[in-house]
Amino acid sequence: MALLQISEPGESPAPHQRRLAIGIDLGTTNSLVATVRNSIAVVLNDADGHPLLPSIVRYLADGSVQVGFSAEAQQARDAKNTIVSAKRFMGRGLKDVPYPENSPYDFVDAPGMVQIRTVAGVKSPVEVSADILRTLRVRAEASLGISPGAAAGGSDAAELYGAVITVPAYFDDAQRQATKDAAKLAGLNVMRLLNEPTAAAIAYGLDNAAEGIYAVFDLGGGTFDVSILKLSRGVFEVMATGGDSALGGDDFDHRLFCWVLERAKLAPLSDEDTRLMLSRARQVKEDLTNHVEARFNARLSTKEVVDVVVNQQDFWDMSQTLVAKTLAPTRRALRDAGLAAADVKGVVMVGGATRMPHVQRAVGELFGQVPLNNLDPDKVVALGAAMQANALAGNRSSEEDWLLLDVVPLSLGIETMGGLVEKVIPRNSTLPVSRAQEFTTFKDGQTAMAIHVVQGERELVSDCRSLARFELRGIPPMAAGAARIRVTYQVDADGLMSVAAREATTGVEASVAVKPSYGLSDGEITRMLRDSFEHARDDVHLRALREQQVEGSRMVESVRAALAQDGDLLSVEERAAIDAAISVLEKSMAGSDHRVVKAAIERANHATDAFAARRMDRSVKSALAGRNIATI
Amino acid sequence: MSVGQVMITLTESAANHVQNHLAKRGKGVGLRLGVRTSGCSGLAYKLEYADAVNPDDMTFDSHGVKVVVDPKSLPYLDGTELDFTKEGLNEGFKFRNPNVKDECGCGESFNV
Numbered sequence: 208m209a210l211l212q213i214s215e216p217g218e219s220p221a222p223h224q225r226r227l228a229i230g231i232d233l234g235t236t237n238s239l240v241a242t243v244r245n246s247i248a249v250v251l252n253d254a255d256g257h258p259l260l261p262s263i264v265r266y267l268a269d270g271s272v273q274v275g276f277s278a279e280a281q282q283a284r285d286a287k288n289t290i291v292s293a294k295r296f297m298g299r300g301l302k303d304v305p306y307p308e309n310s311p312y313d314f315v316d317a318p319g320m321v322q323i324r325t326v327a328g329v330k331s332p333v334e335v336s337a338d339i340l341r342t343l344r345v346r347a348e349a350s351l352g353i354s355p356g357a358a359a360g361g362s363d364a365a366e367l368y369g370a371v372i373t374v375p376a377y378f379d380d381a382q383r384q385a386t387k388d389a390a391k392l393a394g395l396n397v398m399r400l401l402n403e404p405t406a407a408a409i410a411y412g413l414d415n416a417a418e419g420i421y422a423v424f425d426l427g428g429g430t431f432d433v434s435i436l437k438l439s440r441g442v443f444e445v446m447a448t449g450g451d452s453a454l455g456g457d458d459f460d461h462r463l464f465c466w467v468l469e470r471a472k473l474a475p476l477s478d479e480d481t482r483l484m485l486s487r488a489r490q491v492k493e494d495l496t497n498h499v500e501a502r503f504n505a506r507l508s509t510k511e512v513v514d515v516v517v518n519q520q521d522f523w524d525m526s527q528t529l530v531a532k533t534l535a536p537t538r539r540a541l542r543d544a545g546l547a548a549a550d551v552k553g554v555v556m557v558g559g560a561t562r563m564p565h566v567q568r569a570v571g572e573l574f575g576q577v578p579l580n581n582l583d584p585d586k587v588v589a590l591g592a593a594m595q596a597n598a599l600a601g602n603r604s605s606e607e608d609w610l611l612l613d614v615v616p617l618s619l620g621i622e623t624m625g626g627l628v629e630k631v632i633p634r635n636s637t638l639p640v641s642r643a644q645e646f647t648t649f650k651d652g653q654t655a656m657a658i659h660v661v662q663g664e665r666e667l668v669s670d671c672r673s674l675a676r677f678e679l680r681g682i683p684p685m686a687a688g689a690a691r692i693r694v695t696y697q698v699d700a701d702g703l704m705s706v707a708a709r710e711a712t713t714g715v716e717a718s719v720a721v722k723p724s725y726g727l728s729d730g731e732i733t734r735m736l737r738d739s740f741e742h743a744r745d746d747v748h749l750r751a752l753r754e755q756q757v758e759g760s761r762m763v764e765s766v767r768a769a770l771a772q773d774g775d776l777l778s779v780e781e782r783a784a785i786d787a788a789i790s791v792l793e794k795s796m797a798g799s800d801h802r803v804v805k806a807a808i809e810r811a812n813h814a815t816d817a818f819a820a821r822r823m824d825r826s827v828k829s830a831l832a833g834r835n836i837a838t839i
Numbered sequence: 840m841s842v843g844q845v846m847i848t849l850t851e852s853a854a855n856h857v858q859n860h861l862a863k864r865g866k867g868v869g870l871r872l873g874v875r876t877s878g879c880s881g882l883a884y885k886l887e888y889a890d891a892v893n894p895d896d897m898t899f900d901s902h903g904v905k906v907v908v909d910p911k912s913l914p915y916l917d918g919t920e921l922d923f924t925k926e927g928l929n930e931g932f933k934f935r936n937p938n939v940k941d942e943c944g945c946g947e948s949f950n951v
Contacts, residue, residue, distance in 0.1 A: 209931075210924065210926065210929055210930060210931025210932060210933060211884060211886050211931050211932045211933070211934070212886070212931050212932070213857070213860060213870065213886050213887060213888055213932070214885075214886060214887045214888070215887065215888060216871065216887050216888055216889065216890050217887070218887070219875075219883075219884075219885040219886060219887055244931075245856075245860045246860075246864065246888070247860055247863050247864060251928070252928075253928075254927075254928060346928065349927055349928040349929065350928040350929055350930075351929060352926065352929040352931070
């Protein structure tokens with residue numbers, strides 16, 4: 208017999224009409240699942256009462272799989288087959304993995320995404336994530352009274368309607384797609400991928416219903432995200448995002464681990480001992496949140512005993528640079544949003560690592576206020592995801608309807624002549640977004656156009672990241688500049704992109720769903736953004752030069768075509784003057800001063816004025832020849 | 840029908856959970872129980888937060904929780920005890936209703 212939950216007034220569901228939806232925070236270190244029950248978002252605990260599921264999967268030789276605490280317990284002993292922080296490898300190639308030589312895994316460089324060789328075979332990060340998601344799905348089904356496998360037709364007709372899964376705001380297309388694939392593999396219907404900070408804002412914004420600008424500072428186990436959000440009348444708008452997906456609580460553990468290693472003067476450690484020491488480091492870090500000192504105690508496989516006392520101040524000093532690394536992207540996000548720290552009404556703390564007092568203090572000083580953390584920072588993302596899932600499943604009354612807006616982290620552009628980037632969707636545009644722009648042909652009779660989709664802030668294609676290329680064929684032969692090709696960029700609510708091109712006169716179309724083999728790493732995003740600021744002046748100059756060069760070659764092209772067709776209209780001297788102007792123009796285009804090119808174009812224009820006029824006369828005459836005045 | 844004859848109660852565990860939820864929800868005067876025609880066996884339970892009490896509603900106090908029932912539902916619920924139970928990881932409320940003749944296997948709808 209089904210157990211009933213309390214509904215909002217007037218919203219009791221009809222029997223068997225409950226749409227059970229869950230929110231999943233698929234974290235680098237820990238994952239959680241939550242649901243809305245009795246109209247209150249709650250995290251679902253496992254049978255032992257643990258809310259967190261360590262995002263750790265161990266593969267055994269007999270083909271069985273351990274997920275969570277059981278895998279964590281064997282982590283030190285079986286490091287090679289126990290995958291931790293698989294989220295870091297989602298949608299990434301081997302070259303994106305920082306220091307693979309320091310990792311205990313046997314990486315396999317597969318096309319698109321790195322894989323890991325285990326005793327149970329080669330596993331992709333998608334499969335590892337799917338194993339975590341499956342464990343959470345089973346937990347949720349047990350908690351919601353769904354009998355496994357008994358969906359429609361069974362006596363207990365309730366089934367899991369769908370899930371909202373959170374991802375870091377900086378996840379690119381490949382990483383988001385990998386997350387969706389993992390969910391599908393785990394048998395989940397993904398209703399929406401939701402940015403983690405946005406989920407946190409839902410949990411806070413709806414619970415507190417306070418309007419204004421908020422910053423969400425999310426320092427998780429392995430990723431750091433900061434978002435500037437605007438809450439007004441129940442509507443969330445993400446104004447800017449920033450972060451570093453290679454920075455998190457794990458790095459604090461590692462810093463402490465290195466410090467202890469130095470203190471204890473230990474020889475290089477085996478994989479197992481490294482694991483052991485790292486998990487001890489995590490414990491000590493957590494102890495130091497509420498205690499002024501903690502004892503680092505470990506017995507290594509070499510029989511060596513490590514016993515070091517760490518005090519709070521030592522820990523703060525050794526990890527101060529890590530804290531500083533969170534503040535730079537925070538300032539940048541504020542700048543992107545066009546805001547000062549003083550405009551921020553509240554700072555929401557998310558992620559277990561924000562419990563560290565020196566992190567709280569640094570964030571408090573930056574914003575000049577005490578950060579909000581009245582919700583459990585480990586649970587807030589999952590709770591927000593559950594609320595979103597509940598809304599998407601249609602379990603909320605319409606008056607409470609709210610809209611959720613996310614943003615594009617880096618501008619999306621198209622390559623134009625001369626290797627320049629034309630931005631079609633500027634960075635920080637709210638999702639979903641669709642923008643169209645018209646382009647034309649460069650040469651007479653051009654019947655195809657290559658469309659190159661790039662991402663980045665720089666002016667030249669070579670400085671941006673290439674996302675996709677495709678061709679639009681079947682453009683009817685026309686004079687250069689006559690064809691009208693409409694290119695539409697579309698990014699859906701999950702941040703997945705598609706591009707379509709259409710020639711207006713014939714309606715020929717081509718399109719591509721952008722699924723890059725693997726996307727931008729966060730380091731790259733940060734580097735690209737920084738570069739775009741540092742090279743702003745160079746870029747302006749380069750763009751001007753390229754534009755003049757393109758204009759120049761268009762000029763050369765058209766004059767040559769005209770000479771071939773109507774060269775007989777010119778005297779030898781006139782012809783020589785035009786040839787000279789064109790050769791000066793060509794020479795100037797090889798240089799690097801856009802003003803010189805521009806001047807040469809003007810001179811060539813001037814030199815061909817009379818010729819152009821005569822050509823015009825001839826074409827008018829030929830058009831009129833043999834017609835009487837009445838038919839014109 | 841006088842109030843003295845009709846009884847609708849909550850178990851202590853159910854009352855504790857309801858009070859907890861009301862506190863987290865931040866508003867509401869009590870718990871509304873009711874029945875409506877629907878479902879595979881004719882009637883279905885209503886279990887909702889009560890934000891207001893209508894003039895003809897009947898109210899009961901059980902372990903500190905105000906239970907609100909509309910007059911049309913009352914005969915179907917007389918003698919009912921609302922319990923809170925756990926079944927493995929699942930947890931929720933259960934109606935123990937002496938008026939029920941037969942029940943759909945799911946327990947979400949019933950017949951009197």
